[in-house]
Amino acid sequence: MSFSIESKIIEPYLVLRQSLAPLRLSRWQMFKFIARTVLYSAFPRVFLLGTVLSLVVYGLYRATWGRQQREPDHGFPIVKRNDYHFDTIIAEGKKLYPDKPFMAINKRYRFVIYPTSSWDELKRVPEQTASIMNFQHVCNSGDWSLIGGETHELVKTITAELTRSLPARVLNRQQDAKMTFDTIIGHCPEEKGFNLLMTSLEIIAKINACTFVGRELGRNQRWVKGVIYSPLFVYMAVTLLNATPSILRSILRPLYFLPVTKNYWDMKRLLKPKLDDEIKTFKETKDKRKLLVPKSDEDLPFTQFLLSRYTEAAATIKQLVTDYIQVSYTSTPTTASALYHALWELAQHPEAADILRQELKEVMVDGQLPRTHLQELKRMDSFLRESFRLHPITRFTLQRYVKEPFQLSDGSTVPPGVMAVVDAQEINRSPDLWENPEKFNMDRFYRLRELSGNDNRYHFVTTSSNSPGWGDGLQACPGRFFATSTLKIVIAHVVMNYDIRLSKVAPLKSSPLVNGSYAPDNSVEILFKSRSPK
Numbered sequence: 030m031s032f033s034i035e036s037k038i039i040e041p042y043l044v045l046r047q048s049l050a051p052l053r054l055s056r057w058q059m060f061k062f063i064a065r066t067v068l069y070s071a072f073p074r075v076f077l078l079g080t081v082l083s084l085v086v087y088g089l090y091r092a093t094w095g096r097q098q099r100e101p102d103h104g105f106p107i108v109k110r111n112d113y114h115f116d117t118i119i120a121e122g123k124k125l126y127p128d129k130p131f132m133a134i135n136k137r138y139r140f141v142i143y144p145t146s147s148w149d150e151l152k153r154v155p156e157q158t159a160s161i162m163n164f165q166h167v168c169n170s171g172d173w174s175l176i177g178g179e180t181h182e183l184v185k186t187i188t189a190e191l192t193r194s195l196p197a198r199v200l201n202r203q204q205d206a207k208m209t210f211d212t213i214i215g216h217c218p219e220e221k222g223f224n225l226l227m228t229s230l231e232i233i234a235k236i237n238a239c240t241f242v243g244r245e246l247g248r249n250q251r252w253v254k255g256v257i258y259s260p261l262f263v264y265m266a267v268t269l270l271n272a273t274p275s276i277l278r279s280i281l282r283p284l285y286f287l288p289v290t291k292n293y294w295d296m297k298r299l300l301k302p303k304l305d306d307e308i309k310t311f312k313e314t315k316d317k318r319k320l321l322v323p324k325s326d327e328d329l330p331f332t333q334f335l336l337s338r339y340t341e342a343a344a345t346i347k348q349l350v351t352d353y354i355q356v357s358y359t360s361t362p363t364t365a366s367a368l369y370h371a372l373w374e375l376a377q378h379p380e381a382a383d384i385l386r387q388e389l390k391e392v393m394v395d396g397q398l399p400r401t402h403l404q405e406l407k408r409m410d411s412f413l414r415e416s417f418r419l420h421p422i423t424r425f426t427l428q429r430y431v432k433e434p435f436q437l438s439d440g441s442t443v444p445p446g447v448m449a450v451v452d453a454q455e456i457n458r459s460p461d462l463w464e465n466p467e468k469f470n471m472d473r474f475y476r477l478r479e480l481s482g483n484d485n486r487y488h489f490v491t492t493s494s495n496s497p498g499w500g501d502g503l504q505a506c507p508g509r510f511f512a513t514s515t516l517k518i519v520i521a522h523v524v525m526n527y528d529i530r531l532s533k534v535a536p537l538k539s540s541p542l543v544n545g546s547y548a549p550d551n552s553v554e555i556l557f558k559s560r561s562p563k
Contacts, residue, residue, distance in 0.1 A: 114541035152502030163430035243328035370420035411475035425450035426497035453497035
């Protein structure tokens with residue numbers, strides 16, 4: 030120990046003093062010189078240590094005082110468990126507080142669960158008072174993931190222009206589906222196995238990409254991978270954040286979201302040349318209405334749709350890139366989950382494939398679907414809605430982050446800061462609404478539509494208190510018509526070209542997640558076999 034001190038401190042000091050002797054410095058001048066030398070040589074370390082300590086103090090502040098400020102209990106009865114999901118919490122809460130709102134708290138979130146009797150009132154609350162986008166933004170670190178930050182211009186473009194264009198795009202999207210299946214599945218003279226989850230993700234990502242960014246970029250595997258990775262990276266980042274002690278979240282959030290940010294930069298580099306050309310064309314065209322008409326032999330003018338709604342100042346490259354990333358993100362995992370479960374049910378029920386195949390033969394001409402919203406496919410519509418009922422993407426519906434207080438008819442006030450939801454499972458599995466609610470019945474909604482006066486009810490895209498999957502009211506899912514068209518085109522291609530079955534018949538094991546959504550079983554393998562020789 031003494032040798033270490035002598036060699037590391039005393040000897041260097043004596044050498045330094047001897048070398049400075051010709052300068053004839055006083056002891057005070059010598060002290061200042063040595064102190065300045067030590068400080069400057071250690072500056073990077075001192076700076077790093079100070080930065081880390083500052084971040085820790087900031088994290089402590091946010092995790093204690095700041096957290097207390099933004100997460101009050103609001104006077105609701107509380108049901109709390111140290112779980113990573115809400116299933117047991119809600120079951121307990123419904124026993125303790127039937128037909129009353131209560132606050133459910135798990136390891137990460139606190140949601141106020143409203144009874145289904147509040148449906149009509151909650152759906153009518155305006156967006157500026159309680160917003161689903163703000164709900165998604167809060168739950169998914171929207172400042173980093175971009176989730177929940179969709180502009181009104183983007184939402185209106187999806188609701189209006191995109192939906193109106195669907196009939197004219199049916200043939201194009203059939204061709205996109207064929208190209209996608211030829212690339213991913215191919216011709217299978219013998220049964221060939223695929224991971225159902227990743228295959229569903231890739232199919233939807235590629236077909237949707239061809240619609241939004243055009244076939245050239247939509248067939249670019251780097252873009253498709255970016256679309257697939259986007260929700261996966263966000264999910265991993267949010268999951269890591271949820272598992273991190275609150276004291277460290279502010280510090281580690283940038284690190285967790287680094288793959289998300291890198292993926293967005295990569296997507297921007299791929300997208301920017303296309304946007305530059307389309308913005309230039311839009312500005313140079315005098316009659317811009319011609320650019321807004323979808324043509325069967327050209328890509329969908331989605332950029333032009335957006336440019337026609339934005340002011341010139343708002344229509345920046347940054348905003349358009351964000352819009353494309355957001356629409357790719359929101360249209361892919363949800364539709365892929367619906368396809369995953371529809372294919373799982375189809376593989377379980379080969380008789381359903383025969384029924385759907387016959388229905389398709391009755392409406393197709395030379396292998397082409399009608400240029401409509403495909404409402405003619407009533408049996409398929411019923412099949413998809415029944416699958417959606419049994420396998421929802423999330424347990425909750427009418428998700429709202431309350432920004433301003435509002436009052437319900439029972440006199441209770443919903444305070445700001447509340448994350449309000451309705452339990453969709455209570456509707457989907459209700460024996461009062463559905464006969465044998467736990468059993469898959471592909472014709473359940475087909476038969477209901479056959480009843481007098483029900484022709485416009487019980488559709489897959491229907492929003493109502495007995496169809497919670499899409500939400501309801503003015504904040505219902507704006508892309509549900511696009512998603513429905515995509516799913517019908519994909520299912521049509523599958524049943525007309527393949528026989529499918531599961532490699533192993535077993536109950537589906539979806540995993541409840543901390544935010545109330547469900548993760549599909551990633552272990553399921555599906556077998557494809559072509560129905561005809563190549």
